[in-house]
Amino acid sequence: MTHPTRRRLLALTLPLIGALAMTASPLSAEALTGPAPAWAMPSIEGGQISSGDFKGKVVLLVNSASLCGYTPQYGDLQALQDKWAARGLVVLAVPSDDFHQEKTSNGEVKDFCELTFGLTLPMTEISKVTGPEAAGPYPWLAKTLGFVPRWNFNKVLFDGEGRVVGTWGSGAAPLGGEIEAAVSALLS
Template structure:
């Protein structure tokens, strides 16, 4: 469906820039390299532990559980850019494990907006005009690494507008 729409307006996925080459510090140590997810749709979500949208972690985990075996990756990117994150990666990891039993991949605390934004978020801003305006903004990347859709904080992870796009990429 997405490919058809792009072709109808005269674009191909190859014409769009890809998210290749970006890596994040992993909350568990080491790095998370987006190149490792080539061939898989990826939902990247900037998160925070003390936000009114924090209960969305349940939905993100459920989304990951539902589609993980088909190839979906859900990547949580904790950020304190909106002053609602805990003070350390260890505290974030513990909070998410105890309160949400998260098993999805998670980065270390990362800047997602402004001049200090992680290069991935700078790339999104420069190529899609998208910069998170609050916590729990979502970016869906195609299996080729192109940004396909962005969703604001109020978009629930299991909403049809998100799952329908994921399902189209998993077929």
């Protein structure tokens, strides 16, 4: 497929995909699940990131991509972490090429995020978030909640015990809306 043809196809399908990706689960004061089982993923910095690293912390898990229309959310995700980190929030980015919008190497992703958005939040290596090769907590999310990212920048909020308390689609803004209100409620 030539690049102009691919761009036209994407221009026709992105609004439909975006509408599907914007769905969110209702947020309640109670957790939607029991605690997630332990998991680990390779860090983009080297070494491992594991669920044990976040014991007692509120975690916002986000499947991300550098070449997506929602990529500017990185700025708000960093601002959210900067605002709430001292009270116990960790925003964890999981770059993924499942929707064919990620750069080709971990180094390119790391450089792009640091240079473009000044990201300091923890980030895994490029990982699968859908299908049988999904990494980290994603297989458990699919099995337990039926939550599978339908596009980039889907968000899952875990309380300090590792229980899911909310999920949001791509269009949910990290700052000033439901997500920040949920973070605030958990950290107050």
